[in-house]
Amino acid sequence: MAETVLEVKDLSITFFTKQGALPTVDGVSFTLDRGETLGIVGESGCGKSMTVNGILQMVPAPGRVTGGSVKLAGEELVGMREKELCKKRGQDVAIIFQEPMTSLNPLMTCGRQISETIQAHKKVSRREADQRALELIELVGIPMPEKIFHSIPGQLSGGMRQRIVIAMALCNNPGVLICDEPTTALDVTVQAQILGLINELKEKFGTAVIFITHDLGVIRQMADKVLVMYVGQAVEQVDAKELFDNPLHPYTQGLMRCIPGMDGGDGDLHVIDGSVPMLYDLPKGCLFAPRCPYADDRCRGERPGFYGAGGHRVRCFRCESMGEEGSR
Amino acid sequence: MSRPVLKVEHLKKYYPIRKGAFSKEKTVVKACDDVSFELYTGETLGIVGESGCGKTTTIQSVIRLIEPTDGTILLNGEDFRAMRGEELKQARQKLKLIFQDPYSSLNPRMTVKEIISEPLEIAGVCPDRAERDRRVLETMEQVGLDPSYVNRYPHEFSGGQRQRIGIARAIVLRPDVVICDEPVSALDVSIQAKIINLLRQFQRELDLAYIFISHDLGVVRHIAHRVLVMYLGRVVEEGESKELFARPLHPYTQALLASVPRMDAEGKPAPALQGDVPSPADPPSGCLFHTRCPYAQEMCAAHAPELREVSAGHKCACHFAGGLPSKGE
Ligand SMILES: Nc1ncnc2c1ncn2[C@@H]1O[C@H](COP(=O)(O)OP(=O)(O)OP(=O)(O)O)[C@@H](O)[C@H]1O
Ligand SMILES: Nc1ncnc2c1ncn2[C@@H]1O[C@H](COP(=O)(O)OP(=O)(O)OP(=O)(O)O)[C@@H](O)[C@H]1O
Ligand code: SF4
Ligand SMILES: [Mg+2]
Ligand SMILES: [Mg+2]
Numbered sequence: 001m002a003e004t005v006l007e008v009k010d011l012s013i014t015f016f017t018k019q020g021a022l023p024t025v026d027g028v029s030f031t032l033d034r035g036e037t038l039g040i041v042g043e044s045g046c047g048k049s050m051t052v053n054g055i056l057q058m059v060p061a062p063g064r065v066t067g068g069s070v071k072l073a074g075e076e077l078v079g080m081r082e083k084e085l086c087k088k089r090g091q092d093v094a095i096i097f098q099e100p101m102t103s104l105n106p107l108m109t110c111g112r113q114i115s116e117t118i119q120a121h122k123k124v125s126r127r128e129a130d131q132r133a134l135e136l137i138e139l140v141g142i143p144m145p146e147k148i149f150h151s152i153p154g155q156l157s158g159g160m161r162q163r164i165v166i167a168m169a170l171c172n173n174p175g176v177l178i179c180d181e182p183t184t185a186l187d188v189t190v191q192a193q194i195l196g197l198i199n200e201l202k203e204k205f206g207t208a209v210i211f212i213t214h215d216l217g218v219i220r221q222m223a224d225k226v227l228v229m230y231v232g233q234a235v236e237q238v239d240a241k242e243l244f245d246n247p248l249h250p251y252t253q254g255l256m257r258c259i260p261g262m263d264g265g266d267g268d269l270h271v272i273d274g275s276v277p278m279l280y281d282l283p284k285g286c287l288f289a290p291r292c293p294y295a296d297d298r299c300r301g302e303r304p305g306f307y308g309a310g311g312h313r314v315r316c317f318r319c320e321s322m323g324e325e326g327s328r
Numbered sequence: 329m330s331r332p333v334l335k336v337e338h339l340k341k342y343y344p345i346r347k348g349a350f351s352k353e354k355t356v357v358k359a360c361d362d363v364s365f366e367l368y369t370g371e372t373l374g375i376v377g378e379s380g381c382g383k384t385t386t387i388q389s390v391i392r393l394i395e396p397t398d399g400t401i402l403l404n405g406e407d408f409r410a411m412r413g414e415e416l417k418q419a420r421q422k423l424k425l426i427f428q429d430p431y432s433s434l435n436p437r438m439t440v441k442e443i444i445s446e447p448l449e450i451a452g453v454c455p456d457r458a459e460r461d462r463r464v465l466e467t468m469e470q471v472g473l474d475p476s477y478v479n480r481y482p483h484e485f486s487g488g489q490r491q492r493i494g495i496a497r498a499i500v501l502r503p504d505v506v507i508c509d510e511p512v513s514a515l516d517v518s519i520q521a522k523i524i525n526l527l528r529q530f531q532r533e534l535d536l537a538y539i540f541i542s543h544d545l546g547v548v549r550h551i552a553h554r555v556l557v558m559y560l561g562r563v564v565e566e567g568e569s570k571e572l573f574a575r576p577l578h579p580y581t582q583a584l585l586a587s588v589p590r591m592d593a594e595g596k597p598a599p600a601l602q603g604d605v606p607s608p609a610d611p612p613s614g615c616l617f618h619t620r621c622p623y624a625q626e627m628c629a630a631h632a633p634e635l636r637e638v639s640a641g642h643k644c645a646c647h648f649a650g651g652l653p654s655k656g657e
Contacts, residue, residue, distance in 0.1 A: 217589035
């Protein structure tokens with residue numbers, strides 16, 4: 001039986017703004033097992049980052065978690081005291097962002113930053129922490145670790161900085177590693193290295209990974225299962241292989257088709273009509289109905305629930321005949 | 329074939345820099361080094377390569393936004409680098425640029441009408457105001473912007489709409505060549521698809537020639553007829569798009585293609601290349617790629633390979649070009 005390390009149920013995040021209460025994340029659920037990678041994919045602003053902020057209980061004002069539960073190794077994080085949460089963050093769950101400099105101090109040597117993070121969570125001497133930091137720098141595949149240990153981030157390339165951030169995230173061997181677009185700012189050859197590194201580390205330590213990206217190609221390479229988001233909601237959830245073989249939600253299908261393929265095709269690209277609705281002006285029915293080629297009166301008037309079978313969950317009436325699909 | 333609308337020969341842009349942060353010794357960054365190409369009406373030339381390889385420097389030198397160090401630029405057969413004053417101003421109308429960032433490239437204090445009509449005013453082509461307004465509205469319709477938005481400001485538009493404003497501004501003067509520096513990189517895929525379709529539609533309707541820079545190989549493959557691959561300021565491969573993507577000759581091009589995570593390929597391929605791009609201030613000897621190349625031999629560190637034609641229209645700068653296993657699809 002696989003060991004579940006993270007269980008998110010009906011997570012909702014609301015932003016209280018002048019335009020009203022905005023449902024930024026609306027009832028997202030998933031579970032994550034040890035050594036498993038969940039990919040979260042969707043276009044800009046659909047709530048990917050906010051979902052992981054919600055998991056870490058770090059939603060910025062004027063937003064807050066307004067419903068649901070987040071269990072990390074069985075322990076409820078929603079409502080937990082800030083002091084305890086601080087301990088969890090960085091120790092049991094760590095996060096890597098798109099821009100490595102948001103996680104690095106530009107004035108401190110890379111080695112010292114890592115060893116300080118170690119000392120923040122464990123009672124070890126400076127020497128032991130430094131030694132461990134050096135090992136970590138080596139682990140993330142940096143050539144000449146001693147030299148890099150004494151360098152400040154500004155002296156490193158973007159790819160090297162991201163490796164340092166990964167080393168820092170791993171220093172307490174967290175059960176869950178969240179990667180929020182960690183390679184979006186990197187070149188493809190460096191991206192390939194970083195993706196390979198994350199997979200390697202995951203296999204070595206059994207870390208569970210949440211990988212956020214807007215690149216379906218990256219999802220294919222990284223994820224065991226996928227959550228497709230649209231305007232704050234999960235619209236399709238399934239194993240990665242099944243998603244690419246058999247995408248069921250019209251939004252997922254549209255997303256896949258509008259990407260220019262590496263196998264050519266000279267015609268016009270497929271487009272998804274219209275644009276993403278504003279959170280303060282959401283359609284009454286299915287959130288995708290105004291752009292959906294299959295939308296009918298029911299879609300425009302009523303919100304679909306989750307349907308599907310065999311662990312394939314789809315928020316679309318067209319899948320209703322497959323049956324109701326509970327949360328997993 | 330007819331005469332190219334743009335012909336660039338041995339273009340160079342060298343930046344003088346200090347050797348180290350505290351060093352007095354001077355050296356140069358060869359940001360664009362001996363780049364040559366031809367561009368024909370109705371054709372798209374793609375330029376690909378990783379960050380810092382000199383794509384932007386190359387095209388900015390071509391339009392003389394920065395002054396090239398050396399080289400020849402012929403615009404419709406005329407020496408563009410020799411032009412001055414009024415002649416240069418007129419010639420510049422034939423070369424237009426679309427920027428990557430739809431957020432910062434538009435003046436926030438100007439209305440859409442002012443933004444689109446500004447090039448007309450500067451060029452003085454439409455002295456009649458009513459005529460100018462008509463051109464603006466017509467162009468807005470062409471790029472799919474509702475003409476009723478004519479008096480709005482850029483911040484009232486989404487990223488995709490702003491990029492349309494940028495395109496309208498670029499084409500309003502009916503240029504011969506439009507240069508697009510990562511025009512869709514900041515956009516979501518669904519909006520990206522619309523903008524790419526739009527650019528291609530204009531190319532057909534107005535017979536435009538494009539230079540299209542992108543780090544997204546899928547996008548370049550879709551839009552470009554011919555492609556230049558750059559590494560550390562130099563062209564390492566050039567060829568027809570279909571041929572180049574199917575039979576990449578240079579080990580660097582092969583590695584680039586292999587690194588793209590693909591939706592249609594399952595599994596976890598090993599990283600295609602080790603190491604980082606070397607510093608342009610201190611480039612490797614011989615072949616610039618030899619420090620990362622899986623096929624490098626002793627001679628590669630000693631001698632720089634020439635860009636030579638391996639098959640018709642397909643050039644490659646590798647000592648072993650044509651003799652290496654091809655890693656295309
Ligand atoms: N302070 C705020 N007030 C109101 N809405 C906010 C605030 N911060 C974020 N949002 C909204 O929350 C929504 C979700 O944002 P989020 O950052 O999670 O998107 P994302 O999917 O990560 O997008 P991207 O791909 O651009 O990173 C967006 O619509 C955004 O506008
Ligand atoms: N004004 C300058 N002075 C010194 N070096 C410069 C200057 N402008 C650019 N460079 C250098 O020239 C090289 C080429 O830069 P360029 O911006 O053309 O690359 P690029 O291919 O467009 O990269 P990107 O994909 O990141 O836009 C880089 O090494 C850059 O650091
Ligand atoms: S010349 Fe040598 S180092 Fe350069 S790409 Fe060819 S094989 Fe590799
Ligand atoms: Mg985000
Ligand atoms: Mg550039």
